[in-house]
Amino acid sequence: MSLVTPFVPPEPDVAKLRSITFRRIASSEGELAELTIDVEGNVHGVYGLLTAIADELQLGDVHFSAAVSAAVKKHKNLFASKTSLSIEQEIGLFGELMVLEFLIAKLGPKDAVTAWQGPISEEHDFVFSDVHLEVKTTINEYRRHMMRGFTQLVPLRGVPLSLISIMLTRGNDESGLTLAQMVSRIRELAEGFRPKVDDRLDVLGWRDSDGGLYANYWTKRSPNRAYSVDDRFPAITLERLKQVVPNYESLGDLSYRVDLTHFKPDRLPEPLADLVEIFQEHS
Incomplete structure (x- = not known):
């Protein structure tokens, strides 16, 4: 499940989060930000997270990275930090x-x-x-x-x-x-x-x-x-x-x-x- 919105720097800090990826997309309408989350059987939880990000963008008038950070904190049980091998x-x-x-x-x-x-x-x-x-x-x-x-x-x-x-x-x-x-x-x-x-x-x-x-x-x-x-x-x-x-x-x-x-x-x-x-x- 993905959320696409116009990109405004900086990028969201999601590199160490499982199941969530970010990429920048060039389009005729300008650069876009795409946030993709693996559902893994939790459609409602993922939908709630993406909705929270959209609400922050539209109602809170905050930058994309801040919206992602705030929404992830609210839905922290959805994600666990990636743990690499020693x-x-x-x-x-x-x-x-x-x-x-x-x-x-x-x-x-x-x-x-x-x-x-x-x-x-x-x-x-x-x-x-x-x-x-x-x-x-x-x-x-x-x-x-x-x-x-x-x-x-x-x-x-x-x-x-x-x-x-x-x-x-x-x-x-x-x-x-x-x-x-x-x-x-x-x-x-x-x-x-x-x-x-x-x-x-x-x-x-x-x-x-x-x-x-x-x-x-x-x-x-x-x-x-x-x-x-x-x-x-x-x-x-x-x-x-x-x-x-x-x-x-x-x-x-x-x-x-x-x-x-x-x-x-x-x-x-x-x-x-x-x-x-x-x-x-x-x-």
């Missing part, structure tokens, strides 16, 4: 989608999307028969990654686990992509498996209506690295805590940061080897 969640999802993009190119959409198990199960981020991948992404200048919980870095069913370290930095519209652009790219590459991609995006908190909130352009800072989560890896697990912490069962949660900057990277099995690069001196 910056940590944003770059984390971006990193996983970078890996998914690589896998689609290497394995095809079916096998790549099927391997992306992290969002929908207790598995690691990507699951293969001979290796599991846990993806960690940072915008730090060093390979410092946040670990959460006691089981994130525990190999499952005897399958080797590798941590994939991705380093991002801010770019621009020529050198990088926003999260929304990356989501669009993956959906296109996924072809008929897009519904499965959308299911996983939904679990991770992605909402198409919030796409405009992600203004950062991201690009790789450094090559990806892989680190085998084995006996030498500094992972805190319940098995290790059991050996040194009294009454370890009483521990409720755990978060810690691992600095892999000077840690020796490892290789991945084919056909995943090209996902990461190896320092020449470690070849």
Whole structure:
């Protein structure tokens, strides 16, 4: 449902409101303002809001932006502020989608999307028969990654686990992509498996209506690295805590940061080897 009226600056501040959008339209009668609201089963509520805006314009003789602001305050229960992912969640999802993009190119959409198990199960981020991948992404200048919980870095069913370290930095519209652009790219590459991609995006908190909130352009800072989560890896697990912490069962949660900057990277099995690069001196 939309309201169209002659436009008088400034624009209404609705960027962070769900279900409501604004645009300026050029016409032969001059520039127009169009306010559009998704009904979503609440026709009467939306109609009441638009009527309140029209009343403010016609009876209150106020600017369009002020009319919108006043009407939204009166009908605040219709709208909830948009809530974007945290910056940590944003770059984390971006990193996983970078890996998914690589896998689609290497394995095809079916096998790549099927391997992306992290969002929908207790598995690691990507699951293969001979290796599991846990993806960690940072915008730090060093390979410092946040670990959460006691089981994130525990190999499952005897399958080797590798941590994939991705380093991002801010770019621009020529050198990088926003999260929304990356989501669009993956959906296109996924072809008929897009519904499965959308299911996983939904679990991770992605909402198409919030796409405009992600203004950062991201690009790789450094090559990806892989680190085998084995006996030498500094992972805190319940098995290790059991050996040194009294009454370890009483521990409720755990978060810690691992600095892999000077840690020796490892290789991945084919056909995943090209996902990461190896320092020449470690070849």
